[in-house]
Amino acid sequence: MFGGVIGLVAVGVSLIWGIMDLINFAYGEYLMWAMYLTFFLWATLGLEPILSAPINAVVLFVAGVVTYRFVIRAVLRGPIFAQMLSTFGLLVLLRYVAWLLFRPDDRQAQSVLATSVLTVGGLRVSGGELVAFAGSLLATSVLFAFLKCTKTGKALRALAQDREAAVALGIDADRLYALAWGLSTAAAGVAGGLVSSFMYVNPLVGDVFLLPAFAAVALGGFGNVYGAVGGGLVIGVVNVTGGTLTVPKVKLALVYLVFLGVLFLRPKGLWGR
Amino acid sequence: MNRRTSMVLALIAMVGLLAAPALTQPKDVVLGVIIPLTGPAPGTGQDCKLGAEFATDMINGALKVADGSGLLGAGWNGIPSLGGAKLKLVFADSQGSPEVGRAEAERLITTVKPSATMGAWHSGVTVAIAPVIERYRIPHMTISTATELTQRGFQYLFRVGVNAHQGGEVLFQYLDWISKEHGKKWGKLGQLHEDTAAGVNFANAIEEMAKARSIPVALRVPYSREQANMDSEILKLKSAGIDVLVQTSYTSDGIIIRKTMRKLDYAPALIFSQGGFDDDPKFYEAVGDDANYGSKRQLWSPVLSSTKPILKTVNDEFRRRHGRDINDNSVRYITLIQVVADALNRAKSADSQAIQKALVATDLKAEQVLLVHGVKFDAKHDNVLAKAMVAQIQERQPKIVFPPEAAVTKPVWPIPAWNTR
Numbered sequence: 001m002f003g004g005v006i007g008l009v010a011v012g013v014s015l016i017w018g019i020m021d022l023i024n025f026a027y028g029e030y031l032m033w034a035m036y037l038t039f040f041l042w043a044t045l046g047l048e049p050i051l052s053a054p055i056n057a058v059v060l061f062v063a064g065v066v067t068y069r070f071v072i073r074a075v076l077r078g079p080i081f082a083q084m085l086s087t088f089g090l091l092v093l094l095r096y097v098a099w100l101l102f103r104p105d106d107r108q109a110q111s112v113l114a115t116s117v118l119t120v121g122g123l124r125v126s127g128g129e130l131v132a133f134a135g136s137l138l139a140t141s142v143l144f145a146f147l148k149c150t151k152t153g154k155a156l157r158a159l160a161q162d163r164e165a166a167v168a169l170g171i172d173a174d175r176l177y178a179l180a181w182g183l184s185t186a187a188a189g190v191a192g193g194l195v196s197s198f199m200y201v202n203p204l205v206g207d208v209f210l211l212p213a214f215a216a217v218a219l220g221g222f223g224n225v226y227g228a229v230g231g232g233l234v235i236g237v238v239n240v241t242g243g244t245l246t247v248p249k250v251k252l253a254l255v256y257l258v259f260l261g262v263l264f265l266r267p268k269g270l271w272g273r
Numbered sequence: 274m275n276r277r278t279s280m281v282l283a284l285i286a287m288v289g290l291l292a293a294p295a296l297t298q299p300k301d302v303v304l305g306v307i308i309p310l311t312g313p314a315p316g317t318g319q320d321c322k323l324g325a326e327f328a329t330d331m332i333n334g335a336l337k338v339a340d341g342s343g344l345l346g347a348g349w350n351g352i353p354s355l356g357g358a359k360l361k362l363v364f365a366d367s368q369g370s371p372e373v374g375r376a377e378a379e380r381l382i383t384t385v386k387p388s389a390t391m392g393a394w395h396s397g398v399t400v401a402i403a404p405v406i407e408r409y410r411i412p413h414m415t416i417s418t419a420t421e422l423t424q425r426g427f428q429y430l431f432r433v434g435v436n437a438h439q440g441g442e443v444l445f446q447y448l449d450w451i452s453k454e455h456g457k458k459w460g461k462l463g464q465l466h467e468d469t470a471a472g473v474n475f476a477n478a479i480e481e482m483a484k485a486r487s488i489p490v491a492l493r494v495p496y497s498r499e500q501a502n503m504d505s506e507i508l509k510l511k512s513a514g515i516d517v518l519v520q521t522s523y524t525s526d527g528i529i530i531r532k533t534m535r536k537l538d539y540a541p542a543l544i545f546s547q548g549g550f551d552d553d554p555k556f557y558e559a560v561g562d563d564a565n566y567g568s569k570r571q572l573w574s575p576v577l578s579s580t581k582p583i584l585k586t587v588n589d590e591f592r593r594r595h596g597r598d599i600n601d602n603s604v605r606y607i608t609l610i611q612v613v614a615d616a617l618n619r620a621k622s623a624d625s626q627a628i629q630k631a632l633v634a635t636d637l638k639a640e641q642v643l644l645v646h647g648v649k650f651d652a653k654h655d656n657v658l659a660k661a662m663v664a665q666i667q668e669r670q671p672k673i674v675f676p677p678e679a680a681v682t683k684p685v686w687p688i689p690a691w692n693t694r
Contacts, residue, residue: 002502103311104368106525108559117691126536185606198532199501200525202313208501243505244512249468249495251505 001125005195009209010216010228011140012187018223019160019180019240021080027088027213028206030185034060034192035201036102042109042196042215049109050131053139054195057186064185068178076177091206098203105198111197128197137196140189140229142220146183147225156180160223212239212252215259230271234258240256286587296419299351299358302623304329304613305381305411306362306505307392307402312369313498314524316553317458321394323595325362325605328610328643333359338590340581345641352407352614358531358613367393369523370419371401376400382409388623389616391609394602395523395537396422396471403430408692412629414613416605418547419474429634433612433648434605435659437478440547440570443661444519445482446578447545447568447675457686460540461491465506468495472521477545479519485534491515498526511539520546524553529561531567535691542687543568545663552601557669564666566688571664573604574673577665587643599643600671609646612637654658 009031016024038057062179067090075086116127136221147153158166159176167173199205220227238258243251246265262270303643306325309318330336334350338547341348348655351357352607367374374393381387382405389412393399406413407427415422417432423432451457464479466472476493483490494506494515518541522530527550534540544567550556551569555571587607591599599607612635617623620631638650647658663669665684674684 001506103315104313104370105311106313108525108528110559117538124537126532129536171385195501198529200528202525204499208499239502240504240508244508248509249497249507252500270581 001129001133001238003038003233004136004233005191006209006216007211007229007232008136008139008187008191008194008233009213010220010232011143011225012184012208014217014220014223014225014228015140015143015184015187017217018225020177021223022083023087024090024184025084026090026094027184027188028208028210029091029098029208030060030063030188030206030269031192032061032098032201032203032206033094034189035196035199036098036107036207037189037194038196039109039201041108042111048113049196050113050128050135051191051193052196053135053190054194056189057139058189059091060192060242061182061186061187064181064183065178067185068181072181073177076123095206103204104202104204106200108200109196112162113197126198132194135190139186139190143183143187144226148192152176152179180262196227199230210243212255215255219259219269221271224269224271226272227269234270283598287603291641298625299356301359301361302352302355302617303361303363303385303387305385305387305390305392306363306612307365307367307374307377307381307390307398308394309369310364310366314369314549314553316524316555317394317549318366319553320552320600320602321606322364322427323591324599324606325391325610327591327594327603328607328614329360329362332610332614334688336590339583339586342370342586343640344583344587344640344643345637346614349614354618355623358617358623360610362426363387365392367395367398369395370407371398373397374398375401375405378405380407382411386413388625389414389613389628391606391613393417396474397469400470400629403427406430410629411625412613412616412632414609416602416609417471419470420478421470421474425675427654429629431612431635431654433609433656433659434572435570435642435661436655437475437547438482438653439659440661441475441478443570443663443675444479444489444545445486447663448543450675450677451684451686455684455686457542459517461513461515462488462517462519463492463494463510463513464490464519465494465496465510466520467498467522467526469498471547471549475521478521496526498523501529503529504529504537507537507539510541516542518544520544522546524550524556527551527553527556528559531563532558535563540688540690544688546560547567548601551666551671554597562669562694564669565694566666566676566685568663568665569682570661570662571671571672571673572601572659572673573599574662574679576665580640583640584643604643608642608648609627611642612648615641618642652671 034056041047041052061266075082113127155171212235216231217228220231238255244255298408308321331350332346339347365377365381391414396417399415399417412429418437420437464476466476546569547619557564587598616628616631621628639647646660651657663675665674672682
């Protein structure tokens with residue numbers, strides 16, 4: 001279940017990586033802001049956390065496009081280090097503005113779903129996790145369908161494969177980059193809504209998800225959006241079963257061990273080309 | 274003397290007269306309080322703050338409670354031996370972080386120049402603060418439980434509450450009692466703890482004490498707090514068949530753990546904690562009735578007033594002011610302030626060195642302080658009179674179930690299975 005959410009976060013990271021060759025270090029912070037949005041929607045309007053996912057998607061989409069227009073576009077022409085540093089700068093900015101506004105307190109929306117427990121074929125899962133998993137799969141499927149079937153989606157993929165050729169064929173790279181940023185942060189928005197029923201939010205919570213998501217992206221194949229979902233699932237499974245079969249304290253170490261092992265055997269990731 | 278000079282002199286005399294009361298007014302005694310007001314345990318920090326302010330108001334004469342009783346500070350109007358000098362609290366927020374706590378301690382000491390400091394609730398933060406206060410030679414009062422704190426020979430650190438060993442002792446007495454008196458059986462002892470000072474120290478203490486009693490610790494599961502999923506930790510405990518679980522968690526991880534226990538249908542016969550998550554009102558808000566049947570080492574209960582009547586009077590006043598009962602955190606901070614006030618009064622000085630000397634000689638009887646058993650420090654500055662009881666959460670309230678002379682209800686053993694709740 002955990003892997004599904006990591007998969008969705010990984011898809012967002014992978015989208016930017018695949019299309020723009022850029023690592024968005026601030027991605028976890030978008031997720032954190034989405035979780036705060038969910039929390040405040042719950043606290044003020046009593047909205048069930050899961051239901052805020054589509055609202056988050058819209059708000060975060062706009063935030064992503066704005067970020068691209070005002071920050072990323074300016075540094076795209078710069079050296080790769082400038083690009084990476086700019087997203088790192090965004091991380092610091094987004095995190096500490098949240099710190100200033102919301103204080104470092106842990107907050108959690110109360111969800112009806114989170115307290116329900118379902119038994120599926122002998123496996124026990126909480127309603128919140130199940131919906132988060134299903135929601136993640138749904139969101140990634142919608143994204144896949146968009147990339148696969150629509151003209152814009154195909155243009156995005158063309159851009160990812162060969163930027164110069166795509167531009168030569170008349171694709172408006174600037175507009176599509178903005179769209180890619182918007183879609184990527186919208187995925188963080190959905191993930192934020194989905195995890196909030198069982199996870200607290202504080203200004204540092206992005207790290208909890210971003211590190212496994214980075215591993216998922218690399219595991220699935222750098223920049224391969226489909227691989228990222230697979231990578232996320234692998235990480236979720238290793239996290240829970242590995243921790244149970246050995247010592248829970250080392251579960252994250254196991255995740256990174258698998259990650260290193262895969263990179264050693266298949267440097268382009270499991271589904272990398 | 275011309276007219277002008279005499280006018281100037283008269284003016285100076287008038288200013289002098291006006292200033293005179295200010296000069297005779299004793300100076301406030303500043304106390305620095307470093308607690309987690311934000312961060313992962315803001316509810317607990319808030320309780321500490323309310324407790325400290327309550328005791329300060331009582332000592333300053335701003336709050337009349339239990340006048341004429343033996344309670345230290347009741348009926349006072351400031352520190353008597355200092356001409357009625359008032360206590361002034363300056364709070365600093367540790368955010369539950371050792372780095373922030375250390376920086377805040379340094380800032381407090383160098384800017385507001387307190388006569389004494391106290392804090393920081395989280396053992397890990399107190400471990401970070403201790404060398405700072407030692408370097409500046411400021412007496413520091415703490416309730417943090419990590420035993421190691423008082424093992425390092427600090428001269429200025431004093432612990433008023435229980436240490437991990439004193440808190441763990443009561444678990445084994447309880448297990449002994451419940452099997453002998455109630456014929457309850459249990460099989461395997463296991464531990465689940467966060468991996469900072471509080472969790473590690475308590476787990477070590479439990480292991481040591483279990484070994485001394487030839488009880489094996491079947492499984493020990495440490496975890497780091499920053500994670501979203503605790504399935505493997507709980508599955509591990511469940512598959513090992515741990516039915517006496519000793520747990521140390523802070524609030525947010527405590528919430529995830531309790532929810533995961535329900536999800537994975539893990540209900541041991543006993544969950545015993547040293548406080549932390551189950552002292553924080555936010556835990557109860559988040560898990561609701563799932564908080565019930567957990568047990569904890571408890572230092573305070575309003576119902577103890579049957580043996581110590583003054584507690585009821587004080588608790589009633591506290592409830593009137595804050596709309597809730599005194600709990601383990603507020604009671605210890607009330608007591609911290611009482612202990613410092615007593616030391617100030619005996620030292621007849623707000624000088625840090627004099628306070629430290631007076632603290633060493635502290636000998637407060639049970640009826641003088643709010644914390645149940647009194648305060649007296651040993652050579653390491655642990656409170657030799659600190660004792661714990663066992664409370665079980667029933668109807669979302671900690672109710673004393675052990676020792677029998679303090680118990681208000683019978684323990685529910687084993688914890689009912691999740692599908693029956």
